[in-house]
Amino acid sequence: MNSIHKYLKTSASKVGMSLLIVLTSLAVSAQSITESALIWDASEGSNTRTLDADKTLRHLITDLKLEEDTKMGVKYLTxxxxxxEIPAVRVASLPKVVSMFPSISERNREIGKFLKKAKSDINYLASVPCDQQQTNLHRTIVQVTKQYAPEAEEKKLKIVSDLVEVSSIINMNRYKNNPSGLLTDFDTIVQAFENDAPLPDLSGVEVILSTRGNTNYLLFVSRFWERYLMSKNARVITVGNIR
Structure with a gap:
């Protein structure tokens, strides 16, 4: 029994899911490196939903295509x-296979270890109450994206937040009564961000903004971040729910 199937049947059986991986793909797959990250906003009022750790793990396995390519290298940041204060970024890593004739049993152990660490990191996010007074979203994005490896073939970042920056850099809530001002003052706000902590070039990074966006103000907040991240060459997708 391969490690993903075994892990989901034992540790993650609570989610009612099992996966079947064709282990013969070890001999033919592409040995790519994929990096994926999840930022969860624990500020007061940002997330009215709770983080479903089991569902998030299932989506991670699907997004990483671990069923299809068991030789790939993976880094998962949360x-x-x-x-x-900006927390330490938690990292779960799965090294890519470099041997021409890899040990299937050893690879199963490596995958199982990776899944266990990823689930533990997701559980930690889910355990933090959404009652904090600041967001520090920009600084967290900088902290996470700085850890992407240049050689990674695929890079993803999911941000689950209403995207309202509340920090010593800026309090976006001052634009509640004038949402369009976020775009009018775009250059000034971005300069304040860059003076505090420059956001690196995001070429090759797909950013998924999972945000409520259910008011005119929050729509303009989303548009601000879309414009900012795209100015750093990211591909940006805005959705209504975590996936």
Whole structure:
């Protein structure tokens, strides 16, 4: 029994899911490196939903295509935004296979270890109450994206937040009564961000903004971040729910 199937049947059987991986793909797959990250906003009022750790793990396995390519290298980063101090980024890593004739049993152990660490990191995000007074979203994005490896073939970042920056850099809530001002003052706000912590070039990074966006104000907040991240060469997708 391969490690993903075994892990989901034992540790993650609570989610009612099992996966079947064709282990013969070890001999033919592409040995790529994929990096994926999840930022969860724990600021007060940002997330009215709770993080479903089991569902998030299932989506991670699907997004990484672990069923299809068991030789690939993977790095999964998670971080909370909302704390007054930027927390350490948690990392779960699966090294890529470099041997011409890899040990299937050893690879199963490596995959199982990766899944266990990823689930633990997701559980931590889910355990943090959404009651913090700041977001520090920009600083958290910088902290996470700085850890992407240049050689990674695929890079993804999911941000689950209402995207309202509340920090010593700027309090976006001052634009609640004038949402379009976020775009009018775009250059000034971006300069304040860059003066605090420059956001690296995001070429090759797909950013998924999972945000409520259910008011005119929050729609303009989303548009601000879309424009900012695209100016750093990211591909940006805005959705209504975590996936």
């Amino acid at each position: 971080a909370i935004c909302g704390e007054n």
